[in-house]
Amino acid sequence: MPNLHDIERRINSVSSTKQITRTMEMVAAAxxxxxxxxxxxxxxxxxxxxxxxxxxxxxxxxxxxxxxxxxxxxxxxxxxxxxxxxxxxxxxxxxxxxxxxxxxxxxxxxxxxxxxxxxxxxxxxxxxxxxxxxxxxxxxxxxxxxxxxxxxxxxxxxxxxxxxxxxxxxxxxxxxxxxxxxxxxxxxxxxxxxxxxxxxxxxxxxxxxxxxxxxxxxxxxxxxxxxxxxxxxxxxxxxxxxxxxxxxxxxxxxxxxxxxxxxxxRNAMKSATDNANEMISTLTRVYNRVRQGAITTEITEIVGGAAALEE
Missing domain, CATH: 3.40.1380.10 (ATP synthase, F1 complex, gamma subunit)
Structure with a gap:
Protein backbone atom coordinates (compact mmCIF):
# COMPACT_ATOMS: atom_id res chain seq x y z
CA MET A 1 0.00 0.00 0.00
CA PRO A 2 1.56 3.36 -0.99
CA ASN A 3 1.99 5.98 1.69
CA LEU A 4 0.17 9.30 1.81
CA HIS A 5 3.10 11.25 0.37
CA ASP A 6 3.33 9.04 -2.73
CA ILE A 7 -0.41 9.27 -3.39
CA GLU A 8 -0.43 13.04 -2.94
CA ARG A 9 2.50 13.38 -5.34
CA ARG A 10 0.67 11.31 -7.98
CA ILE A 11 -2.48 13.44 -7.58
CA ASN A 12 -0.45 16.61 -8.12
CA SER A 13 1.27 15.08 -11.16
CA VAL A 14 -2.01 14.03 -12.78
CA SER A 15 -3.53 17.45 -12.01
CA SER A 16 -0.66 19.17 -13.80
CA THR A 17 -1.08 16.88 -16.80
CA LYS A 18 -4.81 17.59 -16.83
CA GLN A 19 -4.16 21.33 -17.05
CA ILE A 20 -2.01 20.75 -20.13
CA THR A 21 -4.48 18.44 -21.88
CA ARG A 22 -7.38 20.78 -21.08
CA THR A 23 -5.47 23.72 -22.53
CA MET A 24 -4.59 21.79 -25.68
CA GLU A 25 -8.24 20.75 -26.05
CA MET A 26 -9.35 24.38 -25.90
CA VAL A 27 -6.69 25.48 -28.40
CA ALA A 28 -7.69 22.73 -30.85
CA ALA A 29 -11.36 23.64 -30.44
CA ALA A 30 -10.56 27.27 -31.27
CA ARG A 266 -9.52 17.93 -29.57
CA ASN A 267 -11.07 14.47 -29.19
CA ALA A 268 -7.79 12.99 -27.97
CA MET A 269 -7.19 15.77 -25.46
CA LYS A 270 -10.79 15.59 -24.21
CA SER A 271 -10.37 11.86 -23.61
CA ALA A 272 -7.07 12.50 -21.83
CA THR A 273 -8.69 15.17 -19.65
CA ASP A 274 -11.60 12.87 -18.78
CA ASN A 275 -9.18 10.07 -17.92
CA ALA A 276 -7.18 12.45 -15.72
CA ASN A 277 -10.33 13.48 -13.85
CA GLU A 278 -11.24 9.85 -13.30
CA MET A 279 -7.72 9.03 -12.12
CA ILE A 280 -7.73 11.99 -9.70
CA SER A 281 -11.06 10.81 -8.24
CA THR A 282 -9.71 7.28 -7.79
CA LEU A 283 -6.47 8.48 -6.20
CA THR A 284 -8.39 10.82 -3.92
CA ARG A 285 -10.51 7.93 -2.67
CA VAL A 286 -7.39 5.86 -2.08
CA TYR A 287 -5.74 8.81 -0.31
CA ASN A 288 -8.73 9.26 2.01
CA ARG A 289 -8.87 5.52 2.72
CA VAL A 290 -5.16 5.37 3.59
CA ARG A 291 -5.42 8.56 5.66
CA GLN A 292 -8.43 7.21 7.55
CA GLY A 293 -6.58 3.97 8.18
CA ALA A 294 -3.58 5.87 9.53
CA ILE A 295 -5.80 7.93 11.84
CA THR A 296 -7.58 4.81 13.06
CA THR A 297 -4.23 3.16 13.75
CA GLU A 298 -3.01 6.19 15.71
CA ILE A 299 -6.21 6.30 17.79
CA THR A 300 -5.92 2.60 18.53
CA GLU A 301 -2.32 3.02 19.64
CA ILE A 302 -3.23 5.98 21.88
CA VAL A 303 -6.13 4.13 23.48
CA GLY A 304 -3.97 1.05 23.96
CA GLY A 305 -1.18 3.10 25.53
CA ALA A 306 -3.61 4.85 27.88
CA ALA A 307 -5.09 1.53 28.97
CA ALA A 308 -1.66 0.15 29.65
CA LEU A 309 -0.79 3.15 31.85
CA GLU A 310 -3.96 2.72 33.89
CA GLU A 311 -3.03 -0.87 34.64
Missing amino acids: KIRKSTERMEGALPWARAVSDMLISTAPHAPIDSEPLLRVHDDVKRVLVVAVTSDRGLAGGFNSTVLRAAESLIREKEAAGAKVEVAACGKKAIGYFSYRGVKPVFEFAGMSADPSYEESVELSKYIAPEYAAAEDALDEVYVVFNHAKNAAEQTLVMQQVLPISRESYAEILGLVKAEEDVFLQFREPTGEFPAGDIDYEPDATSVMHWLMMRYLHNSVNFALLDSAAGEQGAR
Missing part, protein backbone atom coordinates in the same frame (compact mmCIF):
# COMPACT_ATOMS: atom_id res chain seq x y z
CA LYS A 31 -8.66 26.22 -34.43
CA ILE A 32 -11.34 23.84 -35.71
CA ARG A 33 -13.61 26.61 -36.94
CA LYS A 34 -11.00 28.36 -39.06
CA SER A 35 -9.60 25.17 -40.60
CA THR A 36 -13.09 23.80 -41.31
CA GLU A 37 -14.12 27.05 -43.00
CA ARG A 38 -11.06 26.85 -45.26
CA MET A 39 -11.87 23.27 -46.19
CA GLU A 40 -15.55 23.99 -46.84
CA GLY A 41 -14.61 27.05 -48.89
CA ALA A 42 -12.36 24.93 -51.13
CA LEU A 43 -14.86 22.09 -51.57
CA PRO A 44 -17.20 23.71 -54.17
CA TRP A 45 -14.27 24.57 -56.45
CA ALA A 46 -12.78 21.09 -56.02
CA ARG A 47 -16.09 19.48 -56.91
CA ALA A 48 -16.66 21.80 -59.88
CA VAL A 49 -13.25 21.19 -61.45
CA SER A 50 -13.44 17.44 -60.84
CA ASP A 51 -16.96 17.11 -62.25
CA MET A 52 -16.10 19.24 -65.27
CA LEU A 53 -13.04 17.15 -66.03
CA ILE A 54 -14.90 13.86 -65.56
CA SER A 55 -17.63 14.97 -67.97
CA THR A 56 -15.32 16.36 -70.68
CA ALA A 57 -12.30 14.04 -70.57
CA PRO A 58 -13.99 11.05 -72.28
CA HIS A 59 -14.87 13.27 -75.26
CA ALA A 60 -11.56 15.11 -75.63
CA PRO A 61 -9.20 14.13 -78.45
CA ILE A 62 -6.95 11.35 -77.19
CA ASP A 63 -3.76 13.31 -77.96
CA SER A 64 -4.96 16.63 -76.56
CA GLU A 65 -3.40 16.15 -73.12
CA PRO A 66 -0.83 13.52 -71.98
CA LEU A 67 -2.25 13.56 -68.44
CA LEU A 68 -5.54 12.16 -69.75
CA ARG A 69 -3.97 8.93 -70.94
CA VAL A 70 -4.38 5.67 -69.08
CA HIS A 71 -1.14 3.67 -69.10
CA ASP A 72 -1.49 0.03 -70.05
CA ASP A 73 1.13 -1.28 -67.61
CA VAL A 74 1.46 -0.05 -64.03
CA LYS A 75 5.18 -0.04 -63.35
CA ARG A 76 5.63 3.13 -61.31
CA VAL A 77 3.24 4.47 -58.65
CA LEU A 78 3.30 7.57 -56.45
CA VAL A 79 1.58 7.52 -53.06
CA VAL A 80 1.04 10.90 -51.36
CA ALA A 81 0.57 10.44 -47.60
CA VAL A 82 -0.89 13.48 -45.79
CA THR A 83 -0.34 13.56 -42.02
CA SER A 84 0.25 16.18 -39.32
CA ASP A 85 3.49 17.68 -38.03
CA ARG A 86 2.55 17.09 -34.39
CA GLY A 87 1.25 14.13 -32.47
CA LEU A 88 -1.23 13.92 -29.58
CA ALA A 89 -4.09 13.40 -32.05
CA GLY A 90 -5.10 9.83 -31.29
CA GLY A 91 -5.00 7.51 -34.28
CA PHE A 92 -5.15 10.35 -36.82
CA ASN A 93 -1.69 9.77 -38.28
CA SER A 94 -1.42 6.02 -37.77
CA THR A 95 -4.62 5.44 -39.77
CA VAL A 96 -3.19 7.22 -42.81
CA LEU A 97 0.25 5.65 -42.50
CA ARG A 98 -1.10 2.11 -42.17
CA ALA A 99 -3.36 2.62 -45.20
CA ALA A 100 -0.49 4.08 -47.25
CA GLU A 101 1.82 1.23 -46.28
CA SER A 102 -0.85 -1.33 -47.17
CA LEU A 103 -1.31 0.32 -50.58
CA ILE A 104 2.45 0.32 -51.13
CA ARG A 105 2.69 -3.39 -50.36
CA GLU A 106 -0.22 -4.13 -52.67
CA LYS A 107 1.35 -2.26 -55.60
CA GLU A 108 4.79 -3.74 -54.96
CA ALA A 109 3.29 -7.23 -54.90
CA ALA A 110 1.85 -6.48 -58.33
CA GLY A 111 5.35 -5.66 -59.60
CA ALA A 112 5.23 -1.86 -59.50
CA LYS A 113 7.91 0.47 -58.19
CA VAL A 114 6.33 2.69 -55.53
CA GLU A 115 7.48 6.19 -54.59
CA VAL A 116 6.26 8.19 -51.61
CA ALA A 117 5.52 11.89 -51.20
CA ALA A 118 5.33 12.68 -47.48
CA CYS A 119 3.29 15.66 -46.28
CA GLY A 120 3.82 16.26 -42.56
CA LYS A 121 6.65 15.42 -40.16
CA LYS A 122 4.92 12.25 -38.98
CA ALA A 123 4.86 10.81 -42.50
CA ILE A 124 8.48 11.87 -43.15
CA GLY A 125 9.67 10.26 -39.91
CA TYR A 126 7.60 7.11 -40.43
CA PHE A 127 8.90 6.32 -43.91
CA SER A 128 12.46 7.50 -43.24
CA TYR A 129 12.68 5.17 -40.23
CA ARG A 130 11.67 2.28 -42.50
CA GLY A 131 14.32 3.12 -45.06
CA VAL A 132 11.95 4.74 -47.57
CA LYS A 133 13.28 8.06 -48.85
CA PRO A 134 10.35 10.29 -49.89
CA VAL A 135 10.73 11.85 -53.34
CA PHE A 136 8.87 14.89 -52.02
CA GLU A 137 8.60 16.29 -48.49
CA PHE A 138 6.50 18.97 -46.80
CA ALA A 139 6.96 19.80 -43.13
CA GLY A 140 5.94 22.52 -40.70
CA MET A 141 2.72 23.55 -42.43
CA SER A 142 0.21 20.77 -41.70
CA ALA A 143 -2.01 22.96 -39.50
CA ASP A 144 -2.01 25.87 -41.98
CA PRO A 145 -1.22 24.56 -45.49
CA SER A 146 -0.67 26.90 -48.40
CA TYR A 147 -1.71 26.61 -52.02
CA GLU A 148 1.92 26.89 -53.08
CA GLU A 149 2.60 23.45 -51.58
CA SER A 150 0.02 21.80 -53.80
CA VAL A 151 1.28 23.66 -56.87
CA GLU A 152 4.83 22.54 -56.16
CA LEU A 153 3.85 18.89 -55.79
CA SER A 154 1.56 18.88 -58.82
CA LYS A 155 4.34 20.42 -60.92
CA TYR A 156 6.42 17.39 -59.98
CA ILE A 157 3.60 14.95 -60.78
CA ALA A 158 2.57 16.37 -64.18
CA PRO A 159 5.83 15.97 -66.13
CA GLU A 160 6.56 12.62 -64.46
CA TYR A 161 3.19 11.23 -65.54
CA ALA A 162 3.51 12.65 -69.06
CA ALA A 163 7.10 11.44 -69.57
CA ALA A 164 7.81 9.29 -72.60
CA GLU A 165 9.93 6.78 -70.64
CA ASP A 166 9.76 5.52 -67.05
CA ALA A 167 6.66 7.62 -66.39
CA LEU A 168 4.40 7.56 -63.37
CA ASP A 169 1.47 5.27 -64.11
CA GLU A 170 -0.74 5.93 -61.08
CA VAL A 171 -0.97 8.59 -58.37
CA TYR A 172 -2.85 8.18 -55.08
CA VAL A 173 -3.49 10.62 -52.23
CA VAL A 174 -4.18 9.18 -48.76
CA PHE A 175 -5.59 11.53 -46.12
CA ASN A 176 -8.21 11.94 -43.39
CA HIS A 177 -11.45 13.68 -44.34
CA ALA A 178 -13.00 15.91 -41.65
CA LYS A 179 -16.52 14.51 -41.79
CA ASN A 180 -17.45 16.77 -38.89
CA ALA A 181 -15.77 18.31 -35.86
CA ALA A 182 -15.73 14.99 -34.02
CA GLU A 183 -15.22 12.39 -36.75
CA GLN A 184 -12.61 11.76 -39.44
CA THR A 185 -12.80 9.20 -42.24
CA LEU A 186 -9.94 7.76 -44.27
CA VAL A 187 -9.88 8.68 -47.96
CA MET A 188 -7.72 6.94 -50.56
CA GLN A 189 -8.19 8.97 -53.75
CA GLN A 190 -6.88 7.94 -57.14
CA VAL A 191 -5.77 11.20 -58.73
CA LEU A 192 -4.23 9.79 -61.92
CA PRO A 193 -5.45 8.32 -64.12
CA ILE A 194 -8.70 10.21 -63.61
CA SER A 195 -11.33 8.25 -61.73
CA ARG A 196 -15.00 8.44 -62.64
CA GLU A 197 -15.79 8.84 -58.95
CA SER A 198 -16.72 12.42 -58.06
CA TYR A 199 -15.60 14.30 -54.94
CA ALA A 200 -19.10 14.05 -53.51
CA GLU A 201 -18.91 10.25 -53.75
CA ILE A 202 -15.30 10.03 -52.52
CA LEU A 203 -16.09 12.06 -49.40
CA GLY A 204 -19.41 10.34 -48.80
CA LEU A 205 -21.45 13.51 -49.29
CA VAL A 206 -23.85 11.80 -51.69
CA LYS A 207 -24.32 8.29 -52.99
CA ALA A 208 -23.26 7.42 -56.51
CA GLU A 209 -26.04 8.53 -58.85
CA GLU A 210 -27.06 7.31 -62.27
CA ASP A 211 -25.77 9.48 -65.11
CA VAL A 212 -29.07 10.63 -66.64
CA PHE A 213 -27.31 12.55 -69.41
CA LEU A 214 -25.32 9.56 -70.65
CA GLN A 215 -27.69 8.95 -73.58
CA PHE A 216 -27.09 12.46 -74.87
CA ARG A 217 -23.29 12.11 -74.83
CA GLU A 218 -22.88 8.57 -76.07
CA PRO A 219 -24.09 7.33 -79.47
CA THR A 220 -27.11 5.04 -79.35
CA GLY A 221 -29.47 3.61 -81.92
CA GLU A 222 -31.98 6.36 -81.21
CA PHE A 223 -29.84 9.43 -80.50
CA PRO A 224 -26.59 10.67 -82.08
CA ALA A 225 -23.63 11.39 -79.82
CA GLY A 226 -23.40 14.84 -78.24
CA ASP A 227 -20.51 17.15 -79.01
CA ILE A 228 -18.33 19.50 -76.95
CA ASP A 229 -16.79 22.70 -78.28
CA TYR A 230 -13.38 23.78 -76.91
CA GLU A 231 -12.26 27.41 -76.94
CA PRO A 232 -9.64 28.26 -78.05
CA ASP A 233 -8.75 24.56 -78.66
CA ALA A 234 -8.95 21.17 -76.94
CA THR A 235 -5.24 21.08 -76.05
CA SER A 236 -5.31 24.41 -74.16
CA VAL A 237 -8.59 23.71 -72.41
CA MET A 238 -7.74 20.18 -71.27
CA HIS A 239 -4.24 21.18 -70.12
CA TRP A 240 -5.68 24.03 -68.05
CA LEU A 241 -8.33 21.74 -66.56
CA MET A 242 -5.84 18.99 -65.78
CA MET A 243 -3.40 21.32 -64.01
CA ARG A 244 -6.23 22.90 -61.98
CA TYR A 245 -7.42 19.39 -61.14
CA LEU A 246 -3.96 18.35 -59.91
CA HIS A 247 -3.44 21.55 -57.88
CA ASN A 248 -6.89 21.11 -56.42
CA SER A 249 -6.56 17.43 -55.53
CA VAL A 250 -3.46 18.02 -53.43
CA ASN A 251 -4.64 21.36 -51.99
CA PHE A 252 -8.00 20.01 -50.87
CA ALA A 253 -6.37 16.97 -49.27
CA LEU A 254 -4.05 19.27 -47.27
CA LEU A 255 -6.90 21.55 -46.17
CA ASP A 256 -9.19 18.64 -45.32
CA SER A 257 -6.43 16.93 -43.34
CA ALA A 258 -5.70 20.16 -41.43
CA ALA A 259 -9.35 20.38 -40.36
CA GLY A 260 -9.39 16.72 -39.39
CA GLU A 261 -6.17 17.12 -37.40
CA GLN A 262 -7.68 19.74 -35.09
CA GLY A 263 -10.82 17.66 -34.57
CA ALA A 264 -8.79 14.54 -33.81
CA ARG A 265 -6.55 16.44 -31.38
